[in-house]
Structure formats: C-alpha cells, structure tokens
Amino acid sequence: MEKIRIALAGNANVGKSVIFNYFTGxxxxxxxxxxxxxxxxxxxxxxKGKLIxxxxxxxxxxxxxxxxxxxxxxxxxxxxxxDVVINVVDASALERNLxxxxxxLELEPKIVIALNQMDVAARKGIKVDPRRLERQLGVPVxxxxxxxxxxxxxxxxxxxxxxxxxxxxxxxxxSYGREIERRIHLLLPLLEKENFGYPPRWLALKLLxxxxxxxxxxxxxxxRAVEVAEKYSKExxxxxxxxxxxxxxxxxxxxxxxxxSKSQKISPKPFPAERLDALTTHPILGYFFLIGILLSLFxxxxxxxxxxxxxxxxxxxxxxxxxxxxxxxxxxxxVVEGMVAGLTIVLPFVLPFYIxxxxxxxxxxxxxxxFLMDGLMHRLGIxxxxxxxxxxxxxxxxxxxxxxxxxxxEREKLLSVFLSTLVPCAARTVVILGLVGKFVGIGWAIGLxxxxxxxxxxxxxxxxxxxxxxxxxxIMEIPPYRKPHLSTVLRQSWNRTKDFIYxxxxxxxxxxxxxxxxxMGGLLNPLSDFLKxxxxxxxxxPAVAGVxxxxxxxxxxxxxxxxxxxxxxxxxxxxxxxxxxxxxTVTMFYxxxxxxxxxxxxxxxxxxxxxxATAEILFxxxxxxxxxxxxxxxxx
Numbered sequence: 052m053e054k055i056r057i058a059l060a061g062n063a064n065v066g067k068s069v070i071f072n073y074f075t076g077x078x079x080x081x082x083x084x085x086x087x088x089x090x091x092x093x094x095x096x097x098x099k100g101k102l103i104x105x106x107x108x109x110x111x112x113x114x115x116x117x118x119x120x121x122x123x124x125x126x127x128x129x130x131x132x133x134d135v136v137i138n139v140v141d142a143s144a145l146e147r148n149l150x151x152x153x154x155x156l157e158l159e160p161k162i163v164i165a166l167n168q169m170d171v172a173a174r175k176g177i178k179v180d181p182r183r184l185e186r187q188l189g190v191p192v193x194x195x196x197x198x199x200x201x202x203x204x205x206x207x208x209x210x211x212x213x214x215x216x217x218x219x220x221x222x223x224x225x226s227y228g229r230e231i232e233r234r235i236h237l238l239l240p241l242l243e244k245e246n247f248g249y250p251p252r253w254l255a256l257k258l259l260x261x262x263x264x265x266x267x268x269x270x271x272x273x274x275r276a277v278e279v280a281e282k283y284s285k286e287x288x289x290x291x292x293x294x295x296x297x298x299x300x301x302x303x304x305x306x307x308x309x310x311x312s313k314s315q316k317i318s319p320k321p322f323p324a325e326r327l328d329a330l331t332t333h334p335i336l337g338y339f340f341l342i343g344i345l346l347s348l349f350x351x352x353x354x355x356x357x358x359x360x361x362x363x364x365x366x367x368x369x370x371x372x373x374x375x376x377x378x379x380x381x382x383x384x385x386v387v388e389g390m391v392a393g394l395t396i397v398l399p400f401v402l403p404f405y406i407x408x409x410x411x412x413x414x415x416x417x418x419x420x421x422f423l424m425d426g427l428m429h430r431l432g433i434x435x436x437x438x439x440x441x442x443x444x445x446x447x448x449x450x451x452x453x454x455x456x457x458x459x460x461e462r463e464k465l466l467s468v469f470l471s472t473l474v475p476c477a478a479r480t481v482v483i484l485g486l487v488g489k490f491v492g493i494g495w496a497i498g499l500x501x502x503x504x505x506x507x508x509x510x511x512x513x514x515x516x517x518x519x520x521x522x523x524x525x526i527m528e529i530p531p532y533r534k535p536h537l538s539t540v541l542r543q544s545w546n547r548t549k550d551f552i553y554x555x556x557x558x559x560x561x562x563x564x565x566x567x568x569x570x571m572g573g574l575l576n577p578l579s580d581f582l583k584x585x586x587x588x589x590x591x592x593p594a595v596a597g598v599x600x601x602x603x604x605x606x607x608x609x610x611x612x613x614x615x616x617x618x619x620x621x622x623x624x625x626x627x628x629x630x631x632x633x634x635x636t637v638t639m640f641y642x643x644x645x646x647x648x649x650x651x652x653x654x655x656x657x658x659x660x661x662x663x664a665t666a667e668i669l670f671x672x673x674x675x676x677x678x679x680x681x682x683x684x685x686x687x
Contacts, residue, residue, distance in 0.1 A: 055214045056104045056131075060124055060155065061139035062148050063110025064530045066167040068092075069197040069539075070139060071107035074207065098207055106133065114154045115262060122264075128160055129249050134214035136160045137206065142172040142179045142194070143531065145315055149307035152188065153225050159250045161213045162222065164192040165206050170199075171531060176318045184314040189222040198536045227302045230290060234259065234283040241276035242269070259284050260296040327532055331416065337423050344416070349500065352404045353484045353493055359399035367391040386560055400484055401477045405544040408446050413535040413543070417442060422529060431508065432515035433458065437467040444474030446547065451476075452650040466514055468654050469663055472647060473507045475500065475639050478607035485611055487635045491628045499632070503639060506674075558605045566598070566613055575617075585672065590637065591679040592630050593618070603638055605645055610638045629682045633675050641671030 059067040075094025092107040108124040115121055128136060138155055140148040155162060166181055185192040191209040195202035212218040226232060235255045242251040247268060249257075257265040258280035270277045284295040291298050331340050374387045411417055417439050425435025437458060444451030451471035458464040475483060488496035569575045575598065579586075582597030590596070595617045603610035614634070618625040626634070642648075642664055651660040 053100075054102045054104065055135070055211060056106065056133040057210050057214070058106045058108055058128060058131075058133040058136045059139055060108045060128065060136050060151075061110065061165075062112055062141065062144075062151055065110065065139045065141040065148065066165075066195075066197040067107055067110060067139045070137070070165065070167070070195075070203070070206075071105060073197060073200060073203055074103075074105055098211060101211065103207075103211075112151055114151075114158065115260075125158075128155070128158055132160070134161065135163060135210045137163050137165050137210055139165045139167050142166045142169045143175050143177055145172075145177075145179060146304075146307050146311035149310055150303055153303050153306055156188070156190075156222055157225060157250070157253045157256060159222075159253070162190045163206065163209045163213055164188065164190055165197075165202075166192055166194045167197050169194045169201075170196045171533060175531075177315055178318075179315045184310070187223060187310050187313060189220050191218060191220065198539060225303065225306055227299060230287065231259070231299070231302075234287070238276065238280060238283070241273055241279060245272050247272070255280070256299065259287070260299055261294075328419070328529075331419050332422055332529075337419070341420055341423055344411070346497070348404075348407050348411075349480075349484075349497065350493070351407060352400055352480065353488050353496065355403040356400035356484060357489065359403075363399060386564060390560060400481050402544065402548050404477050404480060405446060405547045406540065408443070409540045409543045409547070410535050412443075413533075413540055415530045415532045418529050427508075430515075431466065431470070431511035432518065433463045433466050433470075437463070437470070440467060440471055441474055444471045444476060445480070446477055448472055448474065448476045448644075448647040449650045452647065452654050455654060462518055465655055465659065466511065466518060468651065469514055470507055470511050472651060472663060472667065473503065473510065473640065475503055476607065476647075478644065479639050481608040482611045482638045483635050486614075486622065486631050490623045490626075491631055495628075495632060499635060499639060502636070506640070510670075558609060561605075563612070563616065566602070566616060569598075589672070589676040589679075590633055591676075591683075592634055593625065596630075596634060600634075600637060600641070603644070604642055607638055607644055610634070629679065632682060633679045636678050637671050637675035639671075640667060640674060642668045 059071055061067055071092065071094065074096050076096070094105050094107075096103050096105065106127065108127060109121075111121045111124050113121060114125045127133070136155065138152055140152060152162075152164070164184070166179060166184070169179070172179055179194075181192045181194045191213065193202050193206040193209055195206055197203065209218065227235075235252060238255040238258065239251050242254050247254055249265075254265060254269060258269060258277065261284060266277055266280075287295045287298060293301075331337050371387050371391055374382055420442060421435040421438040423435075424438040428435045428437050431437075437455070440451045440455045448471055451474065452468050455464050455467040455471060458467050483496050483499050484493075487499060566575075569578065575595070578601075579594040579597055582601070583594050586592045586597035586600070587594055596614065599610045599613035599617060602613045615622065622631070648660060648664060651663060655663070
C-alpha cells in the first residue's frame with residue numbers, strides 16, 4: 052500500500068493539534084494557549100486506499116534554532132523531508148502567520164496552506180480571499196474551521212494531490228532586494244558543491260543572518276563559505292545600518308504585510324471579546340477576576356463532588372457487603388472495596404475539576420492568567436508563562452512537569468518543574484476536599500490551598516537563591532478569547548479522566564488488596580508500630596495513619612482511601628479536626644507520586660529528581676509536626 056507522510060507546521064495555537072486529532076482519531080492535547088505541543092506527535096490514517104503518516108510538529112514562529120521546538124520542526128522538515136507540509140495558518144492573524152510561511156517556502160518543501168479559524172476571522176470583521184492568497188503564494192490554500200471539521204476533506208485531498216504530483220504550482224520565492232540577492236547569488240557556488248541537507252539558497256540566507264547551527268554545519272566542510280558570508284553580513288550592516296538578521300526579519304514582515312493586505316479586507320466592528328480581554332488583563336480588576344475564577348473553580352468542584360459522592364456511595368456500598376459474604380474478604384474488601392472507594396471518593400471530584408479546567412484552557416483565559424502573574428513569577432526567578440503549567444498542576448503534576456518545556460532556559464524549566472510538583476493535583480484535592488472540606492469545613496480546605504500558595508512562593512524564592520540568574524522577559528502570544536467548543540471540552544475532560552482511571556485504579560485496587568492481605572496476615576499492627584514514633588509522636592496522628600501515608604507514595608488519593616478502609620467511612624468518629632488538617636497537609640506536600648517522579652526524572656534527571664523528592668518528604672513531615680503543635684496551641 053502506498054504510504055504518504057504529511058507534517059503539520061505553523062505558529063503556536065493555530066489549530067494544528069485539532070487537525071491532527073480530527074484526521075488520526077488520537078488525543079493530542081488541545082488548548083487555547085501557546086506551547087502545548089512541545090514534541091512531535093505521530094498518527095496514521097487511511098484515505099482513498101493510501102496509508103498516511105501524519106506528524107504534528109511543535110508550534111513555532113520562525114525556523115531559527117533559538118528553542119527546542121524550532122529545532123525539532125526545522126530538522127524534521129529539512130532532513131526527514133515529509134511528502135507534504137500542511138502549513139496551518141490562523142486566518143484571524145494572517146500577516147503574523149505569513150512571516151513563518153515565507154520562511155517555510157524558503158526551505159522548499161511541498162506545501163498546502165490550511166487557512167484555519169475562518170470563523171474567528173469573520174467575527175473580527177476580517178474577510179480573507181483564499182483564491183487571491185493562493186495566487187500570491189503559488190501553493191494550494193484551503194479554508195478550514197478545524198474544530199467543526201469544515202474543509203478537512205478538501206485539505207486532505209489537496210495534500211495527497213501534492214504528494215502524488217497531480218497538483219503542480221509554482222511556489223512564491225521571496226526576494227529581498229538587489230544588494231542581498233547579489234550576495235546570495237555569490238554565495239551559492241560555495242554551497243552547491245556539497246550536500247548539506249538543506250537548500251543552498253536557504254543556507255545562504257541563514258549564513259547571512261548568522262545562524263550559529265548553520266555556521267557550524269557549513270564550517271565543518273566549507274569554512275570559506277562561512278568567511279565570505281561573515282564578510283557580506285558586515286557589508287550589509289554598514290550599508291543599511293542594522294544587522295543582517297534584523298534586516299531580513301524586517302523585509303520578511305514587509306513581504307508578509309503586502310501579501311496579507313492584498314488577500315484580506317478588514318472592516319472593524321465591535322467585538323465583545325476585546326472588552327472582556329481588557330477587563331481580565333486590567334492591572335487591578337484583572338486580579339479580582341483571577342481570584343474569583345480560581346475560588347469559584349474549587350468551590351464548584353467541592354459542591355458538585357460532595358453531591359456526587361453521596362449518591363454514588365449509596366449505590367455502590369451494598370456491593371462490598373454482598374461480594375464479601377459471597378466470595379470472601381480478599382475479594383470483597385480487597386478488590387471490590389478498592390474499586391468502590393475509587394469510584395465514590397475519587398471520581399466525583401476529578402471529573403468536575405477537569406471539565407472546569409478544560410473550559411478555562413479552551414476559552415483562552417490561561418494565557419491572560421500568565422500575563423497577570425508575570426510580576427509575581429519574576430520574584431521566583433521565572434516569567435509569567437510558568438503560571439500555565441503550574442495551574443495545570445492542579446489537574447495532574449505529570450503534564451504540568453512536561454508542560455514546563457515551554458520555558459526558554461534550562462534554569463527556568465528546572466525552577467518551574469520544582470514548583471509544579473508542589474501544586475496540589477486532583478488526587479491531593481480529593482484528600483483536601485474529601486477530608487478537610489467534608490468534615491472540618493470548606494473554609495479550612497481553602498486555607499490549605501492558601502498555605503500551599505504561600506509555601507510555593509517561599510520555596511520558590513529559596514530555589515531562586517540557590518539557582519541565581521535573571522528571568523527572561525515575557526514574550527508570549529495572547530490568543531483571542533473564543534467560545535469553548537462543547538464537544539472538545541467534553542472529549543478532553545473525558546480523556547483526562549480516563550487516563551486518571553487507567554493509571555489510578557490499578558494502584559487503588561492493588562493497594563486495597565495489599566492492605567487486606569496485611570490485615571489478614573496480622574502484619575498491619577507491626578507496620579503501624581514501626582511508623583509510630585513519626586505518625587503518633589511527631590505528627591499526632593493515629594498509628595494506622597502511617598500505613599495510609601505510606602501507600603500515598605503510589606497515588607495521593609490512596610492515603611484517604613486507605614484511611615477509610617482502616618477506620619471506616621465516617622472518619623469524624625476516629626480523627627479530630629486537627630488530625631484531619633495535619634494528615635491533609637502532609638499528603639499535600641510529601642513525595643510526588645510515582646508517575647510524577649518518573650516525569651520529574653525525565654525533565655530534571657535522576658539526581659535532581661531525588662533531591663527534590665527527598666526535600667519534599669522532609670519538608671512535609673516537618674511542616675506536619677509544626678502544624679499539629681500550632682493548631683493545638685490555637686485551641687482548634
């Protein structure tokens with residue numbers, strides 16, 4: 052069967068992942084903020100008897116190698132040479148997107164333009180003429196609204212037609228004026244002698260721009276070409292009074308402006324989203340919105356979760372009794388009770404949380420939150436963009452750690468990864484809301500979240516002192532507000548919840564089985580006694596709490612599930628309010644779960660991951676003991 056490789060390339064946040072998911076049926080993460088896709092993703096589909104490999108490249112703005120995403124995209128397009136590149140372009144920001152398209156044309160792949168988000172452009176009063184754009188660029192242009200599947204079939208037909216050579220066009224070749232073109236012409240003979248893996252003209256442009264990666268590549272084989280290019284760059288600088296790289300960037304933007312102006316008509320009209328944008332990024336009111344939104348999110352999760360928990364428990368609880376009587380304790384209390392505990396304690400809080408988080412993400416609010424938090428983040432040695440992975444950490448610390456790849460430097464990435472592990476994820480939220488919120492009061496649960504923010508800030512400042520350096524300035528695209536697409540929100544929330552179930556439930560059932568086996572084997576008391584000096588002596592908790600905390604290494608929600616299995620559903624009969632708060636505090640800070648530890652090792656390396664994990668365990672135990680004594684002194 053004939054096989055075709057198609058790569059999706061374009062700026063961040065233009066809908067590449069939506070197109071990728073539509074065609075492949077996979078679940079590449081979708082969200083209205085730049086930098087979601089930091090690695091290329093690959094999927095396959097069949098179309099008219101052909102097997103198509105589709106690759107979703109990270110969103111980038113240029114083909115320099117300033118960032119990991121740019122390096123991945125550039126090397127894939129130039130060296131792997133896909134049969135066709137679908138350049139996804141945001142129709143509502145045509146000029147900015149064409150800046151990347153012009154660079155892509157210089158790399159000389161076969162290109163089809165997906166003119167996406169035509170609906171957003173129309174709402175902004177922008178009318179783009181695809182045929183006129185096609186004539187100017189010399190490549191097929193297909194108007195699309197990817198979230199609704201509009202234009203997708205035509206897009207794939209054009210891409211396959213280009214790959215098979217049935218569509219023949221003459222792509223536009225950007226020209227940069229007589230002086231620059233003359234020097235490119237003189238450089239070409241020096242570059243055409245060898246095969247560097249890139250088009251000679253593109254190499255000449257990059258050498259004039261002073262691209263370090265290309266200088267090293269060419270310099271190993273043809274040092275003369277690098278010397279001549281340096282000489283020409285200096286000549287251009289003397290002639291125009293600015294560096295060649297700046298000059299070429301200006302000329303590309305000028306070309307992009309000219310092409311965009313000839314292809315679109317703009318008739319500005321009142322756009323409510325712009326007023327909302329001004330309000331939510333206001334230097335004072337914006338923070339009230341931010342606090343209000345976050346507070347509403349957690350209160351809604353608590354109320355909805357509490358209602359669902361009660362209903363599910365009434366339905367599922369009789370199953371434990373029935374299976375225990377029929378198949379014995381190991382099956383009833385070990386397997387079924389573990390599943391029931393997961394169903395009644397975990398899901399009611401996790402699903403609503405993911406729906407609300409996805410709504411925020413899809414609407415475009417997260418990028419505004421990052422903008423508002425930039426000042427505070429700078430005090431921690433990182434810039435505002437780190438707010439996005441940190442906020443995602445409230446869902447799960449694993450994607451939060453991976454999301455820190457959007458940071459520009461290794462130092463900022465390490466600081467952001469460290470802070471992300473301190474954020475109470477959905478599993479820890481289960482403990483905070485399901486224990487403290489339910490039995491002590493929602494005010495105390497909110498207090499724990501505020502405590503976490505304070506600790507996060509203080510430890511972030513400490514880490515900043517240990518890893519000194521200046522944070523980079525915030526350069527980040529603020530995407531337009533858009534109405535969340537219901538099916539996208541529900542699908543994304545379900546995918547996250549499903550991943551949570553797949554990962555968490557085996558641990559929950561396994562932990563439940565081990566706990567039941569320990570109890571039946573008479574080993575529970577010796578283990579509790581071994582941990583007694585710490586749990587009873589220092590933390591003031593019942594001895595069995597040590598066993599529950601131990602299981603939290605696997606999954607944080609296991610601490611609460613194990614506690615209910617050891618003490619019963621009504622924990623208020625066995626724990627004081629102080630003990631509940633101390634238990635939740637220790638769970639909130641100690642040791643990232645095994646999945647987060649794996650992500651931490653991947654992003655920060657073994658040694659740093661172990662330092663972070665050890666430091667968090669010691670800090671959580673220390674803080675728990677201090678909290679216990681302070682709460683007793685306060686007469687709680």
